Amino acid sequence: MTRVIILTALSMTALLGQPVKHYQCLRASGSMQIDGRISEADWKRAAWTDWFVDIEGAAKPKPRFKTRVKMLWDDKYFYIAAQLEEPHVWATLTAHDSVIFRDNDFEVFLNPSGDTNNYFEFEMNALNTGWDLFLPKPYKKGGKADNSWEIPGLKTAVAVRGTLNKSSDKDRGWTLEIAFPWAGFRHGDFAAPKPSPGAEWRVNFSRVEWRHRIVNGKYEKIPSLKEDNWVWSPQGLVDMHVPERWGVVQFE
Numbered sequence: 001m002t003r004v005i006i007l008t009a010l011s012m013t014a015l016l017g018q019p020v021k022h023y024q025c026l027r028a029s030g031s032m033q034i035d036g037r038i039s040e041a042d043w044k045r046a047a048w049t050d051w052f053v054d055i056e057g058a059a060k061p062k063p064r065f066k067t068r069v070k071m072l073w074d075d076k077y078f079y080i081a082a083q084l085e086e087p088h089v090w091a092t093l094t095a096h097d098s099v100i101f102r103d104n105d106f107e108v109f110l111n112p113s114g115d116t117n118n119y120f121e122f123e124m125n126a127l128n129t130g131w132d133l134f135l136p137k138p139y140k141k142g143g144k145a146d147n148s149w150e151i152p153g154l155k156t157a158v159a160v161r162g163t164l165n166k167s168s169d170k171d172r173g174w175t176l177e178i179a180f181p182w183a184g185f186r187h188g189d190f191a192a193p194k195p196s197p198g199a200e201w202r203v204n205f206s207r208v209e210w211r212h213r214i215v216n217g218k219y220e221k222i223p224s225l226k227e228d229n230w231v232w233s234p235q236g237l238v239d240m241h242v243p244e245r246w247g248v249v250q251f252e
Contacts, residue, residue, distance in 0.1 A: 018057045021233040021247035023049060023203075028072045028079065034177045036128075036159035038070070038081045046070040046081075052207060055229035055238055063230040065173070067106075067207045073195070073251050077155075077179040082106055084207060086173040090165050090219040091125040097147055100124060100131040101208040101227070106176060109246060111202035112185055112192030116243035119202070120185060122151070126174050128158045134187045138241040149187055155179035167214045195251045204246035205232040 028042045052067040054060035065085040072079040084106065091103045100123035101107070111119040116138065123131045132151050137143035156178050162171025185192035195201065209228040210221045229238060233247035 018234050018236055018245075020245060021050065023047075023071060023247060023249045025071045025073055025249050025251050027197075027252060028074045032072070032074075032077070032079055032177075032179065034155040034157045034179050036157035036175055036177050038083070038175050038177060042072055043070055043081055046072050048083075049205075049232050052205070052230040052232055053234050055206070055231045055235050055240070057234035057236055063207075063209075063228065065209065067205075067230055069205050069232060071203075071249060075182075075194070077181055078110075080108060080176075080178040080180070080205075082176050082205070084173050084175070087170050088167065088212065088219065089126050089160050089162055089171045089174050090167075090212070091127040091129070093125055093129050094127055096129065097131050098129060100129060103127075103208075104210055105208045107206040107208070107240070108178065108180075109202075109204045109206070109240060109243070110180075110185070111243045111246060112195075114200060114202045114248075116202070118187070118190045118192075119243055120149075120187075121145075122154075122178070122180075124156055124158070124176065124178070126158055126160060126164055128156055128176075130154070130156060135241070136187075136190075138243065140239075140241065143241075146187065151180065151184040153181035153184060165219070167217055167219055197251060200248050200250045202243055202246040203249045204235075204240065204243075206230070206240050 049069045070081045103125040105125045107123045134146045134149035135143045158176045160174045182194040207230045211225045235245045
């Protein structure tokens with residue numbers, strides 16, 4: 001995702017003044033069914049994150065719709081569950097590795113080493129279409145995304161609380177589950193080890209939301225308006241590729 005603005009003095013102040021988020025990630029006690037419904041007993045033990053805020057931080061208006069996340073882990077997977085409030089659930093992209101943020105989407109950013117280099121990104125929409133990519137370093141440092149990176153064994157699912165792509169009614173939103181296999185976090189010579197208890201990863205989540213209109217019963221984006229960017233740990237500017245501002249997840 002390459003949506004970036006120039007870092008002004010005001011945005012730098014906001015960037016430095018906002019602490020990153022922290023999350024204690026519990027171990028799952030049994031197998032997890034990835035169906036998008038967040039219904040297993042282990043999910044009930046896991047805490048929700050804070051509600052998402054604007055990507056630039058608390059000085060900006062609160063998001064129009066609520067978003068929050070839970071996390072779990074075991075010997076094979078890093079599990080993510082998200083709840084997205086949305087009165088009109090719609091999506092258009094069906095091809096794997098499409099530029100998913102052109103739809104309303106949910107995004108995960110993972111930096112296993114915590115050094116702000118060699119990080120992974122995954123985006124998905126309400127049609128359960130995914131885009132996985134790897135960056136050796138942030139764009140601002142000359143990094144280039146590798147879209148050829150794939151995640152063998154990845155599991156994802158979406159459950160729509162309403163009706164997908166039906167403009168004549170109101171929805172409650174959508175929920176999703178992701179199971180990232182630890183073995184998938186490798187690229188070339190870089191391979192992230194499976195975390196041991198107490199290990200910490202840099203992690204963040206983003207939600208892209210477009211304002212829309214309904215024309216002849218179909219959804220379409222309003223051309224003159226930019227997207228909203230809502231995140232777990234605020235970045236201080238409109239750029240998700242500032243890994244030092246991502247949250248810290250500790251694996252218990």
